[in-house]
Amino acid sequence: MLDGRNAYNAISRTAILSAVYGNTTWSPLCRVTRLLLGTEGLVGFYEKGQLVHSWKSTRGVRQGMVLGPVLFSIGTIATLRQLESSFPNASFTAYLDNVTVAAPPGMLGQVCEATSRAMRALGIDTNEDKTEVLNREGPVDMPAEYIRPFAHVLGAGIANDTESELITQFVQRKAEETSRLFRAQLWELHLRNTQWRLLSVSMPRVTFPPADAPPQYEQRRVVRRPRHRGVLGVIMDRT
DSSP, rough: OEETTTTEEEEEEEHHHHHTTOOOOGGHHHHHHHHSSSSOEEEEETTTTTEEEEEEESSSTTTTTTTTHHHEEEHHHHHHHHHHOOOOTTTEETEEETEEOOOOOOGGHHHHHHHHHHHHHTTTTTTTGGGGGGGHHHSSSSSSGGSSSSEEEETEEESSTTTTTHHHHHHHHHHHHHHHHHHTTTTSSHHHHHHHHHHHSSOOOOOOOOOOGGGGHHHHHHHHHHHHHHHOOOOHTTT
């Protein structure tokens, strides 16, 4: 997994404008894109709700811009498609500034380097501190410090061992974070039944083997019960 450093604020506006104007698919966005990104924008730095400094921006789509995610993706999609054409044995899955690369171990380093170069051409540097490599088999041509037993893919926790405790810990942390955020957002103003609805739609996905599953899955069900109880205990504010 490759992560772009400050990517939202760094991507080339020229790349976005060229992509929008160069493809008739995006023609309905031409005028609004020119309005949003065709001139310098003002970026403010706030402290305790007060504007303390501002500067002019000529790059990026500022976070908070309603069309920001769409324009950012349009600016990168042509590059990703070119990478797919150059490396037919690899696959690229991007969610905004996070790019997940799947490739044979012997060529992963080459593909990741090409991806980093392509992103730099758009003005986006790779955040090496967040580079993660999940290797399932064979030697991989990537630095050892990038290889992990657990990695983040599109917001999900993935491990070679599907029963890894690292997955449980990851989901529990996400559940705790969700609980903390809801309680910080005027939680007590909601009625109790509304609180449960909010939790139910925001809780991390937990897969429960059905009770009538074939016998060969019984051991898996027994193993996962403590994990499920641990995660749900956090979500339901119980220990």
